Amino acid sequence: MSRKVALLLALSLLLLGREFAPNSSCKECHPLIWKEYQTSMHGNSTIFKDPIHRAVWEKNPASKKGAYTCAKCHTPAADNLKELIAPNGIGPDPDNPTQNDGVACAYCHRIEGIKIGEKSNYNIISAHQRRYFGAREDHIESPFHEINSSNPNFLNGNVCMGCHSHKKNKFGLNVCSTNEHGEIENANCVSCHMPQVEGSVSNLKERPTHAFHGFAGAHAHWDLLKRYIDIEFMPHLKGFEIALNSKIPHAFLLHPARVAFMKVQVLRDGKTIFEKGETLVRVLGADGKPTPPWLAREVVKDTMLKANEKRIFKYDQRLERGDQVVVTLGYRLVKPPLAKKLGIEEEFATKPTIFKREVFTLP
Ligand code: HEC
Ligand code: HEC
Ligand code: HEC
Ligand code: HEC
Ligand code: HEC
Incomplete structure (x- = not known):
């Protein structure tokens, strides 16, 4: 040039x-x-491009005062960052180009x-x-x-x-x-x-x-990350075990809106003879009940796969030669009941993402 x-x-x-x-x-x-x-x-972190972020913001009490405190991380290059964050009724402005750069x-x-x-x-x-x-x-x-x-x-x-x-x-x-x-x-x-x-x-x-600047994560390019969780299979006489072996230095999913699942199926002669699902989730709340994050005082439930954890699941289904064990690890960005409560209609928010699938055949 x-x-x-x-x-x-x-x-x-x-x-x-x-x-x-x-x-x-x-x-x-x-x-x-x-x-x-x-x-x-x-x-795509701005309120104009991320419908999940927008929906949560609209329910947050700060939105009534126009105090868009989220800008600090979601739109940090806004030219009016200080005013945007303050409780002065000035909300996000789609016509401000500096608020569109995420x-x-x-x-x-x-x-x-x-x-x-x-x-x-x-x-x-x-x-x-x-x-x-x-x-x-x-x-x-x-x-x-x-x-x-x-x-x-x-x-x-x-x-x-x-x-x-x-x-x-x-x-x-x-x-x-x-x-x-x-x-x-x-x-x-x-x-x-x-x-x-x-x-x-x-x-x-x-x-x-x-x-790579696509920033592989839960929304996009997760295929670049699937090698950091191993799915292991251990058959024994009375049944079998499946292990999720994480090499991630943080929990599998982080945002409290998420929910992960693991599905285990046994196929014999092409038919499903056994099926079981596990839910991996971290629920925030108060007095033992779930609440929105800004009202939460405690972790009500936490079955999320933790940093560097190896979690073993035991099943007492006896296996025979030739049986196929299919293990699917996946997640949804927003728990379906929460999406409903927040009025999020976009399909991508609740549809399951298959993070990793393994098929083990008993020799
Ligand atoms: C007129 C051309 C040009 C424009 C416009 C430009 N860059 Fe660069 N940039 C370069 C060149 C050339 C390099 C060095 C590449 C190399 O060494 O292979 C570079 C390197 C970089 C690096 C790498 C530094 C390092 O040591 O690893 C960063 C970061 C960067 N640019 C950011 C930006 C950002 C952010 C913008 C937009 C705001 C931008 N650039 C716009 C030409 C440009
Ligand atoms: C200025 C604040 C800021 C910095 C610095 C930052 N991030 Fe982020 N990052 C965000 C925000 C905000 C989101 C969520 C955007 C959304 O979902 O609306 C995000 C999302 C992500 C996601 C996507 C998660 C998903 O659910 O798909 C990944 C991966 C990520 N960041 C990795 C990184 C990495 C790696 C770095 C350092 C190189 C980094 N971030 C630095 C603010 C930041
Ligand atoms: C300290 C920085 C920070 C602030 C302040 C912040 N966020 Fe975030 N937000 C993040 C990061 C980082 C992520 C990505 C987390 C992840 O994917 O695990 C994120 C992700 C989200 C997501 C998930 C979006 C998606 O597409 O899945 C929602 C919803 C969200 N933030 C809402 C808010 C709201 C509402 C506010 C303001 C009231 C806010 N955040 C303020 C850093 C911040
Ligand atoms: C969340 C923070 C973040 C954002 C946003 C970001 N980068 Fe980067 N970028 C990084 C980091 C961290 C590295 C160094 C990567 C490494 O160590 O390999 C990097 C590396 C680079 C390099 C050098 C690449 C190389 O392989 O040497 C260039 C050029 C660059 N960025 C340009 C950009 C441009 C242009 C954009 C926007 C389109 C952008 N970055 C957005 C964090 C960011
Ligand atoms: C050993 C690899 C590894 C390292 C190191 C790592 N991560 Fe991750 N990260 C992952 C994997 C795997 C996932 C799950 C991908 C998915 O959700 O599809 C993930 C997910 C995420 C998410 C999305 C979580 C959600 O709920 O949306 C964010 C944000 C993130 N990582 C940020 C970071 C940050 C920041 C660091 C550094 C402190 C970091 N990661 C270090 C592998 C790694």
């Missing part, structure tokens, strides 16, 4: 006068990363450090509008921005902890956490959620791979 084009680009941005360069300005040189990002929940490229790449907070952590954003942190030591120069590849949070993959560490409600209950007991100190989120995939980092230099 010529200097002139680069200069023009830079100028057009200055004219827009935004604190964070818009996502669209990265597209020209990082087309692959930009495209992946559009499929990620970071690209967890924006430039925001994430300006996270200089992380401040530990009681209810949730905070990101410390660097003052250099056009200097981005990265992890590649052998980078070439960019005509659009400076590059700093000596930020330890990027090098050790912990840049995520400003938003993902924990989130407590007003009663101090941890609503959603990758880090409930400080267990995750050295777990590199990037290695699993942003693996190197084919295609170049930019179109200014050919490279074989780049860090």
Whole structure:
């Protein structure tokens, strides 16, 4: 690209006068990363693009006061972040382009450090509008921005902890956490959620791979993550055992809206002769009953597969030679009764996602 084009680009941005360069300005040189990002929940975290987030927000008492406190993590590049969060009746504005960028490229790449907070952590954003942190030591120069590849949070993959560490409600209950007991100190989120995939980092230099920006997770690209849970089969004389062996440093699912399931079937001569289901779920509530997260004072029930847990399920169905045992591990983003209560009609919210399926045949 010529200097002139680069200069023009830079100028057009200055004219827009935004604190964070818009996502669209990265597209020209990082087309692959930009495209992946559009499929990620970071690209779709806004109230306008995520119907599950919107439905929960509308039920939250803060919404009546227009205090969109969610912006801190769901729309952190909003140019009126302070007003947006305050209880002043100003709610989210679909016509504000800075509120449409989600967890924006430039925001994430300006996270200089992380401040530990009681209810949730905070990101410390660097003052250099056009200097981005990265992890590649052998980078070439960019005509659009400076590059700093000596930020330890990027090098050790912990840049995520400003938003993902924990989130407590007003009663101090941890609503959603990758880090409930400080267990995750050295777990590199990037290695699993942003693996190197084919295609170049930019179109200014050919490279074989780049860090995946579709952010594999419960909504999308889970196929990249299924190898982190093994399904194991152990037949014995009186029956058999199935083990779910997790290598994840956090619980299988994190958000309290989710519900996971495991289905075990035994097929003999093509017919199902045995079937059993298990539910893996974490329910928040008070006085032993489920409540919305902002009213919850305790964990009412927790059968979710925990960090690094190996859970064994025993079945007393006797098996014969040739029997097939089919194990399906899956989940729904929103528990169906909750979706109904929240008025979420989008099918993707409640339809089962098959995370992993294994078929074992008795020799
Ligand atoms: C401290 C950062 C933070 C704040 C503040 C925050 N969230 Fe979130 N939110 C997250 C993260 C991180 C996730 C992804 C969690 C996951 O998928 O396990 C998330 C996911 C969600 C989801 C699931 C969305 C989906 O598509 O499945 C809902 C619903 C949600 N948040 C609602 C809210 C609401 C409503 C507010 C404001 C009242 C809020 N959040 C404030 C960090 C935050
Ligand atoms: C005019 C072209 C151009 C534009 C526009 C551009 N970049 Fe880059 N960027 C580059 C080049 C070239 C590299 C170095 C690639 C390499 O070494 O292979 C790079 C590298 C990076 C890196 C990697 C740093 C590292 O050391 O790992 C990050 C992060 C980055 N850009 C973020 C962004 C973001 C965010 C935007 C949009 C706000 C953006 N870039 C827009 C050209 C551009
Ligand atoms: C500025 C806050 C912020 C930062 C920093 C951040 N995230 Fe997120 N992340 C979110 C929010 C908010 C959501 C939920 C969006 C939604 O569902 O509406 C989310 C969603 C996700 C999801 C999708 C979960 C699902 O249900 O599909 C994954 C995976 C994820 N983040 C991984 C990461 C990783 C890895 C990092 C660090 C490289 C990171 N995040 C950094 C705010 C952040
Ligand atoms: C060893 C691999 C591994 C590491 C390391 C890892 N994760 Fe995960 N993560 C997974 C797997 C597997 C899932 C389940 C995928 C699914 O829901 O489809 C998952 C799910 C998630 C989800 C979605 C949960 C939900 O309820 O929607 C978020 C958000 C997430 N991880 C964030 C992180 C963050 C932040 C870190 C670093 C602190 C991290 N992960 C470290 C493998 C990993
Ligand atoms: C949630 C935080 C987050 C968001 C949002 C994000 N990135 Fe990144 N990005 C990272 C991290 C972390 C790395 C370093 C990955 C690694 O260590 O392999 C990275 C790496 C990169 C690289 C270097 C890739 C490589 O393989 O060397 C480029 C270029 C880049 N990002 C551009 C972008 C652009 C453009 C967007 C928006 C379309 C974006 N990023 C959105 C966290 C983010």
